[in-house]
Structures are given as C-alpha cells and as structure tokens.
Amino acid sequence: MTQMVRHSFTLNLPTSTPWAEVENIAYNQIVIPHMLQAGKNSFADLGLLSRHATDTAGVSTFVGEYLL
Numbered sequence: 712m713t714q715m716v717r718h719s720f721t722l723n724l725p726t727s728t729p730w731a732e733v734e735n736i737a738y739n740q741i742v743i744p745h746m747l748q749a750g751k752n753s754f755a756d757l758g759l760l761s762r763h764a765t766d767t768a769g770v771s772t773f774v775g776e777y778l779l
Contacts (some may be wrong), residue, residue: 720770723765
C-alpha cells in the first residue's frame with residue numbers, strides 16, 4: 712500500500728471568498744492537476760488552515776493542505 716504524502720498550497724483570492732469556495736478552487740486548480748500529474752487516483756484531507764492579509768486591498772492568501 713502506498714503511503715500518502717502531505718502537500719501544502721496557497722491561493723491569493725478576494726478576501727470575501729467563502730472557505731467552501733476556496734476549497735473547491737483548490738480541488739479543481741491544485742489537487743486534481745497534481746493527481747493527474749502524479750498518476751494517483753485518490754486524495755484525502757483537503758482543508759484550509761488560515762487566511763492572511765496581503766499588500767493588495769481586498770485580497771487574502773489562503774493556506775491549506777491535502778494528502779496525495
């Protein structure tokens with residue numbers, strides 16, 4: 712059985728973006744392409760850890776992780 716590895720990601724999005732939408736964006740733009748590139752067919756524990764202000768008004772950096 713192959714062990715899953717934890718991966719981190721960051722996304723710069725409007726501060727008002729709901730967390731559920733950020734997770735959906737991460738799934739579609741980060742997790743799925745990574746799965747395809749790595750030849751994997753599953754992932755686990757996609758979640759957001761924090762949101763940080765940026766120097767750009769109205770934009771935040773969302774930080775999360777997942778297992779692949």
